[in-house]
Amino acid sequence: MKIKNKKLKFWYLFDFGLSAYPTLILTFFYATYYVNNIALNGTKGASEWGFTISLSSFVTAIILMIFLSRRKFNLKKRLSINYFNFFFVAICLSISSLYFFDDREYQILPLIVILISFISFEILNLFYNATLHKVAKKKYQGYASNIGWAFGYFGGLCALGIVFLLLLNNKLNFLPLTFSINFVGPFIAIWVLLFCFPLLNIMKNVRLNINVEFKIFSFFMHKKIKNFIFSYFFFNNAIISVFAFASLYASSILNFKQEEILILGVSINLFGVLGCYLFALFEKKIESKENICRCLVALTLLTLVLLIIEEVHFFWITALLIGFFIGPIQASSRSYLSTNISSVNQFNNFSIYCIIGNICSILGPFSISTLIYLTDSLRLGFSLIPFYFFIGLVFLKKI
Numbered sequence: 001m002k003i004k005n006k007k008l009k010f011w012y013l014f015d016f017g018l019s020a021y022p023t024l025i026l027t028f029f030y031a032t033y034y035v036n037n038i039a040l041n042g043t044k045g046a047s048e049w050g051f052t053i054s055l056s057s058f059v060t061a062i063i064l065m066i067f068l069s070r071r072k073f074n075l076k077k078r079l080s081i082n083y084f085n086f087f088f089v090a091i092c093l094s095i096s097s098l099y100f101f102d103d104r105e106y107q108i109l110p111l112i113v114i115l116i117s118f119i120s121f122e123i124l125n126l127f128y129n130a131t132l133h134k135v136a137k138k139k140y141q142g143y144a145s146n147i148g149w150a151f152g153y154f155g156g157l158c159a160l161g162i163v164f165l166l167l168l169n170n171k172l173n174f175l176p177l178t179f180s181i182n183f184v185g186p187f188i189a190i191w192v193l194l195f196c197f198p199l200l201n202i203m204k205n206v207r208l209n210i211n212v213e214f215k216i217f218s219f220f221m222h223k224k225i226k227n228f229i230f231s232y233f234f235f236n237n238a239i240i241s242v243f244a245f246a247s248l249y250a251s252s253i254l255n256f257k258q259e260e261i262l263i264l265g266v267s268i269n270l271f272g273v274l275g276c277y278l279f280a281l282f283e284k285k286i287e288s289k290e291n292i293c294r295c296l297v298a299l300t301l302l303t304l305v306l307l308i309i310e311e312v313h314f315f316w317i318t319a320l321l322i323g324f325f326i327g328p329i330q331a332s333s334r335s336y337l338s339t340n341i342s343s344v345n346q347f348n349n350f351s352i353y354c355i356i357g358n359i360c361s362i363l364g365p366f367s368i369s370t371l372i373y374l375t376d377s378l379r380l381g382f383s384l385i386p387f388y389f390f391i392g393l394v395f396l397k398k399i
Helices: 006-018 020-028 030-038 042-068 081-100 109-130 138-172 181-202 216-221 226-253 258-283 288-308 312-339 343-375 378-382 384-396
Strands: 078-080 207-209
Touching (some): 006 109, 006 181, 020 030, 020 181, 020 226, 020 258, 030 109, 030 226, 030 258, 042 109, 042 226, 042 343, 078 081, 081 109, 081 181, 138 181, 138 258, 138 312, 226 258, 226 288, 226 343, 226 378, 226 384, 258 312, 288 312, 288 384, 312 343, 343 378, 343 384
């Protein structure tokens, strides 16, 4: 596929680069590494990890509220892209520092690093979402959003594949080098730097509109937004929880080793690319809402099945299908919001969208972490996920 629009090309590459962070650090690699190699025990580590993600989301929400309170903090009506450069530098430096934490001598410091990097990741995602209308016309935004998400999955897939091969080389020695697990953090930092910088650079003179007359109340009263936001609040709790605990579930319940989790991550990302691409084609024919609805039905059923699975090959099938649907639901949600709000309100609305997403990042992992802590069972903790998906479907049907 030849992309003539240079900004759109770099917009796709931005997701290609940034998605390596949640894929390797939050979901399929460092989360498991922290629980198995740094935390005192698996259950305590899973709980600590969930609480860290929740705290990170809370701090992010506070920062975004400061953006929305621009008149009190003397922010201008047009926000410079340079505001986001600080968080770009922060994510690169913080994940690079993971190189220094590799055993149980460090309990809190790795979690502090994750907190800083997660906050930076969320702010950069706001920049990415709020610039969709800058790189694609309204009628193509649904298609562009899904293709962008596909690029993100493909970027995570490539990064996972490279790390897997480098770790495999430690056993087979087909390359004249040794790749320590410590290098995963710096590797992702370089990856983010290479693929995310071009968009920040080409848009350095672009300004994002801030509507000074914007009222948060009006966002929730918008006839096409109100029930969607309630739906998004619940199903995003489920999505965040899946990403936060997926590798922990595989390693703790089904005894997956690190190499198997990496292969699982590669496979899920591959199905994610396929799902986003196919749903991008659907976006040309049907509304984003219908795509979201189909994904919610599938994810509710699949996560219910996940709770009762005992055999590994059934787990693989279910996990791959979850990967197929979980990307398109996020891409279609972004395009639904972008196409139903005016361009002058894009930054304001996506800021609230991001705040709601971060509240979900607090509630989802926190509620599951608490249930895991109280019951000492990952399966019981995971039972909240299909419940959140179903409630999201109920609200979506009211639109």
